[in-house]
Amino acid sequence: MKNGKTALVRVEGVKKYFPIHSGILRREIxxxxxxxxxxxxxxxxxxxxxxxxSGGGKSTLGRTILQLxxxxxxxxxxxxxxxxxxxxxxxxxxxxxxxIIFQDPYSSLNPRMTVEAIVSEPLAVHKVGNADQRRAxxxxxxxxxxxxxxxANRFPHEFSGGQRQRIGVARALALNPSFIVxxxxxxxLDVSIQAQVVNLLEDLQDSLNLTYLFIxxxxxxxRHICDRVAVMYLGKIVExxxxxxxxxxxxxxxxxxxLSAVPVPDPSVEQRRQRIILKGEVPNPADxxxxxxxxxxxxxxxxxxxxxxxxxxxxxxxxxxxxxxxENELVGNT
Amino acid sequence: xxxxxxxxxxxxxxxxxxIVGESGCGKSVHALSIMRLIPxxxxxxxxxxxxxxxxxxxxxxxxxMRKVRGGEIAMIFxxxxxxxxxxxxxxxxxxxxxxxxxxxxxxAATNRAIEMLEMVGIPxxxxxVKSYPHEFSGGMRQRAMIAMALSTEPTILIADxxxxxxxVTIQAQIVDLVTRLRDTLEMSMIxxxxxxxxxxxxxxxxxVMYAGFLVERASVKEIYANPRHPYTLGLLNSLPRVxxxxxxxxxxxxxxxxxxxxxxxxxxxxxxxxxxxIERCLEENPQLERIADAHEIACWVDVRSAPTHEAGVVxxx
Numbered sequence: 001m002k003n004g005k006t007a008l009v010r011v012e013g014v015k016k017y018f019p020i021h022s023g024i025l026r027r028e029i030x031x032x033x034x035x036x037x038x039x040x041x042x043x044x045x046x047x048x049x050x051x052x053x054s055g056g057g058k059s060t061l062g063r064t065i066l067q068l069x070x071x072x073x074x075x076x077x078x079x080x081x082x083x084x085x086x087x088x089x090x091x092x093x094x095x096x097x098x099x100i101i102f103q104d105p106y107s108s109l110n111p112r113m114t115v116e117a118i119v120s121e122p123l124a125v126h127k128v129g130n131a132d133q134r135r136a137x138x139x140x141x142x143x144x145x146x147x148x149x150x151x152a153n154r155f156p157h158e159f160s161g162g163q164r165q166r167i168g169v170a171r172a173l174a175l176n177p178s179f180i181v182x183x184x185x186x187x188x189l190d191v192s193i194q195a196q197v198v199n200l201l202e203d204l205q206d207s208l209n210l211t212y213l214f215i216x217x218x219x220x221x222x223r224h225i226c227d228r229v230a231v232m233y234l235g236k237i238v239e240x241x242x243x244x245x246x247x248x249x250x251x252x253x254x255x256x257x258x259l260s261a262v263p264v265p266d267p268s269v270e271q272r273r274q275r276i277i278l279k280g281e282v283p284n285p286a287d288x289x290x291x292x293x294x295x296x297x298x299x300x301x302x303x304x305x306x307x308x309x310x311x312x313x314x315x316x317x318x319x320x321x322x323x324x325x326x327e328n329e330l331v332g333n334t
Numbered sequence: 335x336x337x338x339x340x341x342x343x344x345x346x347x348x349x350x351x352x353i354v355g356e357s358g359c360g361k362s363v364h365a366l367s368i369m370r371l372i373p374x375x376x377x378x379x380x381x382x383x384x385x386x387x388x389x390x391x392x393x394x395x396x397x398x399m400r401k402v403r404g405g406e407i408a409m410i411f412x413x414x415x416x417x418x419x420x421x422x423x424x425x426x427x428x429x430x431x432x433x434x435x436x437x438x439x440x441x442a443a444t445n446r447a448i449e450m451l452e453m454v455g456i457p458x459x460x461x462x463v464k465s466y467p468h469e470f471s472g473g474m475r476q477r478a479m480i481a482m483a484l485s486t487e488p489t490i491l492i493a494d495x496x497x498x499x500x501x502v503t504i505q506a507q508i509v510d511l512v513t514r515l516r517d518t519l520e521m522s523m524i525x526x527x528x529x530x531x532x533x534x535x536x537x538x539x540x541x542v543m544y545a546g547f548l549v550e551r552a553s554v555k556e557i558y559a560n561p562r563h564p565y566t567l568g569l570l571n572s573l574p575r576v577x578x579x580x581x582x583x584x585x586x587x588x589x590x591x592x593x594x595x596x597x598x599x600x601x602x603x604x605x606x607x608x609x610x611x612i613e614r615c616l617e618e619n620p621q622l623e624r625i626a627d628a629h630e631i632a633c634w635v636d637v638r639s640a641p642t643h644e645a646g647v648v649x650x651x
Contacts (some may be wrong), residue, residue, distance in 0.1 A: 041341055160591050190356040195572040195587030202584065206531035217502065220531075224574035224585065244579060261506035262576040263531030267554045269577060270535035277510050278503045281473050 007041035008179055008211045014038050014074030016064045020286060034060040034284045036235035051219060057235040058215045059284035062181040066098055089315040096126055099172035103184035111158040115167055116152040122174040141170040145200060162193035181213045198225055219262045223247050231255045234293040235285055237312055241319035251326040254294050262307030268326050298327045335595050337363040339546045350523040352537030353529060361526045362545040365492050369403055405435035408483035412495040414475035418467040424478050425463025428485050435486040450481040454511060473504040484515060492524045534558055542566045545593055545603035548622055552629040563631045564608045589645045609642040610635045
């Protein structure tokens with residue numbers, strides 16, 4: 001318990017490295033540090049947004065939490081249990097309560113299975129109910145996500161992108177999960193359809209008391225849907241805090257640049273906005289810079305930033321920042 | 335299938351026209367038609383004219399067209415690999431264009447390529463001209479493609495979703511770069527996108543397309559401050575904004591989805607999703623008409639005063 005909230009998921013010092021092999025002997029010559037030491041909690045019933053640029057490690061982190069990747073280091077607790085300590089069988093049972101919704105509703109549904117087979121597959125795998133009960137459950141789930149249960153015998157190609165994403169949501173809900181990783185669930189959808197799917201996810205959260213890790217790069221949508229936001233850069237969380245605090249009072253120079261770069265659909269605002277244009281691009285995660293990962297693009301980097309990586313610290317109430325410059329400004333002793 | 339239907343507009347000297355629409359609305363097809371890049375067959379431009387400096391490009395000979403394409407009118411795309419040749423160095427691809435269109439040769443052409451790479455912010459341009467596209471990152475390829483497109487000093491640049499695949503900080507870099515180059519080179523620009531945000535910052539006028547039709551056109555200020563087509567209004571109302579606190583618990587989406595272009599309704603293509611629709615919308619497709627200074631819409635109702643109802647329901651008289 002912290003601030004009266006219960007942590008459903010607790011991530012402690014998690015790293016995920018992917019080895020790079022080379023030569024005839026496929027010797028390991030290095031590693032892509034996709035996730036490089038992150039710790040945070042996801043509270044019951046909240047939506048935690050995970051934002052940052054591609055290559056920052058957001059999806060890898062989401063998948064590592066679900067144990068779809070085995071972490072290289074660190075511990076992930078779900079409902080108080082260390083997922084790494086569970087046997088295969090126990091993990092399978094626990095996984096029923098943690099699910100994922102994928103970005104691409106085209107490749108994430110098997111084109112040769114009917115909607116009914118897709119949505120009931122998790123039930124079959126976990127041996128829930130008999131055939132009749134499963135069919136009834138599929139109808140209920142389709143209805144819940146706003147699809148006509150009469151379409152259960154159709155195939156994915158007969159549906160639009162938004163409808164397919166609803167099928168993916170129905171499948172994720174089949175086993176009554178408490179936690180869902182939504183990995184860019186609306187990025188592949190058309191603008192006019194995105195709001196429909198976001199409303200669905202919010203309605204489901206309210207009625208089923210779901211907890212979301214919402215991975216996204218659309219920062220406007222994140223402000224709408226998330227309670228707290230974690231900003232990731234090159235495998236690390238650089239800033240974490242309540243959504244309104246992060247958007248109104250961003251402290252990390254990367255968060256500031258990221259927010260300033262998002263275009264606003266209002267020409268009068270666009271004219272007045274000061275955009276922070278970052279130099280260069282995200283460095284190679286196999287060869288991150290010495291010191292702070294952001295020092296190659298940071299407009300305010302100074303000496304300590306090139307020596308050691310800053311820690312994520314609660315520099316403002318509930319607002320965690322990993323930056324020497326911000327620490328200097330806010331606390332004044334580095 | 336009619337991907338684009340009866341679109342007319344003029345692009346003024348030095349003007350940037352934003353064209354906004356969802357996938358499948360015909361915004362890219364219309365641009366490819368201007369450049370005569372629609373594969374024929376199966377594609378066909380059934381009717382229309384594209385005037386560029388008083389010449390009809392749709393009637394121009396292939397030779398003439400080759401001079402215009404990539405010379406006077408250049409195009410950049412979402413995926414730079416559609417315009418970059420993977421087995422040719424970046425430098426060679428630019429020199430090829432300037433040899434053809436500007437008549438530069440040898441050292442002069444190479445220098446032009448280096449100058450262009452420098453202009454778009456590629457570090458060490460003299461070395462990078464010898465690189466192949468795969469040696470560049472996504473953002474760098476986008477820059478190289480822009481360098482190639484602008485190397486011939488075009489008068490018009492058509493940009494088809496050039497920043498859609500990019501991260502937002504890289505998008506900001508590219509938008510900043512292109513608008514600066516537009517101003518220095520005094521180009522006109524057509525910027526095609528689904529992102530109402532990007533267009534707000536760089537266009538002078540905006541046209542909104544839906545299911546192959548132009549549904550609204552106005553100055554950039556007017557269209558955002560005073561959207562008058564129900565589709566434009568619906569899109570703007572459905573978008574959460576990064577600069578605003580959440581005001582409503584739920585978003586306000588446009589219900590339903592775009593019509594099948596193979597099976598368009600006889601009336602207005604937006605009728606099934608429109609909360610303002612009246613009986614007339616079912617039968618007659620409205621034409622683009624002027625409703626105010628520099629503001630045109632294709633709609634039978636006035637969204638400022640018309641009663642609303644659940645979309646998909648039309649009250650018959």
